[in-house]
Amino acid sequence: MSAVVLCSRNGALLKQVFALSRAATPREDHLCAAGDALLSCHRSYRSRPTHGIGRYKYLLPKETPKKKKDRVQMKEINTGTEYEYGDINIQMTSYDLCLVEHFAQYVHRLCNRLSVRVNESYAMPTRTNEVLFLEERGSKMQLDAVLTTHQRIVQISGLSSTFAPILLEIIQSNQPEGVHLLMKEHTEADFKSRLKSRPELEELLAQMT
Amino acid sequence: SSWLPQGFPLRGSHWQSSLLELRTSLPVRAQPKKKKKVDVRKEQAQKDRLKKKIKKLEKAAPELIPIEDFITPPQYLDSNRVRSLPALSPEETERRVLLLKRWCLFKQKQDEAEKKAIQTLVESQQEALKELRLESEELYQAAIRRDEGLFPFERDGPKHTPPLPGYDPPEGKCVDITKVYTQ
Numbered sequence: 001m002s003a004v005v006l007c008s009r010n011g012a013l014l015k016q017v018f019a020l021s022r023a024a025t026p027r028e029d030h031l032c033a034a035g036d037a038l039l040s041c042h043r044s045y046r047s048r049p050t051h052g053i054g055r056y057k058y059l060l061p062k063e064t065p066k067k068k069k070d071r072v073q074m075k076e077i078n079t080g081t082e083y084e085y086g087d088i089n090i091q092m093t094s095y096d097l098c099l100v101e102h103f104a105q106y107v108h109r110l111c112n113r114l115s116v117r118v119n120e121s122y123a124m125p126t127r128t129n130e131v132l133f134l135e136e137r138g139s140k141m142q143l144d145a146v147l148t149t150h151q152r153i154v155q156i157s158g159l160s161s162t163f164a165p166i167l168l169e170i171i172q173s174n175q176p177e178g179v180h181l182l183m184k185e186h187t188e189a190d191f192k193s194r195l196k197s198r199p200e201l202e203e204l205l206a207q208m209t
Numbered sequence: 210s211s212w213l214p215q216g217f218p219l220r221g222s223h224w225q226s227s228l229l230e231l232r233t234s235l236p237v238r239a240q241p242k243k244k245k246k247v248d249v250r251k252e253q254a255q256k257d258r259l260k261k262k263i264k265k266l267e268k269a270a271p272e273l274i275p276i277e278d279f280i281t282p283p284q285y286l287d288s289n290r291v292r293s294l295p296a297l298s299p300e301e302t303e304r305r306v307l308l309l310k311r312w313c314l315f316k317q318k319q320d321e322a323e324k325k326a327i328q329t330l331v332e333s334q335q336e337a338l339k340e341l342r343l344e345s346e347e348l349y350q351a352a353i354r355r356d357e358g359l360f361p362f363e364r365d366g367p368k369h370t371p372p373l374p375g376y377d378p379p380e381g382k383c384v385d386i387t388k389v390y391t392q
Contacts, residue, residue, distance in 0.1 A: 049268035057254065083355035094366075097278060114327070125274040125387070133381030144381065150278060162338070166330050170323070175366050184361035195271040196392040204263050209254075 048163045053057060083161040086106040087119060087186035090154045090171070094179040103179055104152035107171060116167065117158045124194065274390050 045051060090107055094100040104121065111118050127149040132141040159167065168183070177182055297305075342349040 051330065085355060085360070088360060115353060123276050123278060126254070126277045127385065127387045130384040130386050131381060133379045134386065141381065146386075147276075161353060162334060163331070164359060165356070166327065166334070168359075169330075172364060175364065177366050177369055179366040181364045182361065183363075192266075194273055196390045198211055198266065198271070198392045201263065201266045204259055204266070208259055208263065 024206060042084055085157075085159045085161070085164060085185075087155055087157045088159060089182075089184055089190060090156065091124075091151060091182040091184070091185050092180070093149060093151045095147055096150060097148070099176055100150050100152050100179055103174075103176055104154060106174065109155050110170065110202055111167075112156065114163075114167065116129075116156050116163075118159050119155040121152075121154045122194075126150050130206050269392070274391055 092100050092103055096102075105134070108121050109117060129147045129149065131144045131147060133144045134140075135142050171181065338349065338352065341352060
């Protein structure tokens with residue numbers, strides 16, 4: 001009788017043990033979710049209402065992945081009833097770096113003030129020239145100076161045909177001494193002149209054809 | 210076989226079409242055709258290799274040429290170069306500050322005059338166009354059109370002095386020593 005009782009008790013005990021074990025896990029879970037910093041708990045119970053409680057990255061604005069170099073160039077449609085000009089490059093060239101830099105900044109700010117859209121404002125690579133002159137008595141060429149030519153480009157677009165001569169007038173009147181101004185339309189060749197040459201690729205392409 | 214009927218002419222090989230002629234047509238199953246196949250395959254393999262190389266090179270994005278203006282030469286970064294300026298007297302500083310203020314005012318007046326000039330220009334242009342529109346629609350449309358001869362526009366900056374009459378420049382030449390960058 002006692003054995004039966006024991007067995008039944010054991011059975012009951014076993015059942016109770018199982019029940020207790022089942023009850024213990026929620027207690028542990030509460031312990032974890034209590035925010036104990038020492039316990040690193042990564043369990044997320046999807047059924048519970050606290051699922052995903054620490055998420056915040058979805059609230060931040062999406063960051064676009066950085067592109068290394070854009071090979072695509074923008075070209076506006078030039079025809080239209082209003083007749084706007086497409087991309088125009090204002091190229092300023094001079095031997096004096098500070099002067100050309102300041103003039104480029106001035107032109108950029110002027111375009112901003114007159115609400116002309118400025119696409120890009122960049123510098124072209126500097127060209128170095130060695131000036132040699134022939135000595136008066138003698139046939140040897142002597143080095144006179146090493147001159148560096150600097151060029152800055154401000155690219156604008158959407159210039160209306162009525163406003164273009166006015167803008168030209170303003171830029172001309174403020175053109176400093178020694179700065180050569182050139183305004184022309186932007187072409188792919190202009191874009192390619194900024195890039196490094198690839199002789200290997202050109203060689204292989206020549207071999208292909 | 211040794212038995213030959215009377216009607217058939219004797220031939221060295223069945224590739225010879227007539228007894229008297231030499232071998233003119235190439236035999237169909239022999240070595241040269243294999244050479245052709247191998248050539249074609251080799252050419253194809255070469256072309257594929259070239260294409261692969263080109264693809265590999267094209268994958269790398271084209272780089273912009275670095276601009277020397279924006280790279281400070283290392284000689285200006287090394288030592289702690291400090292410019293020793295002379296001490297200014299208070300009268301001198303006062304004079305300079307007042308001069309600066311007068312210059313600022315002058316420049317401000319100049320800038321405002323320029324802005325006003327631009328505004329009047331634009332307004333008068335718009336008025337003129339309005340009047341023209343009232344006059345004739347055709348002329349207005351022609352005036353609105355963009356000028357094709359405007360760009361390219363080139364102009365040299367003003368010079369400090371006029372050109373000297375009878376100036377004989379020394380003979381010489383300009384050599385371009387710009388560094389060529391390759392990718």
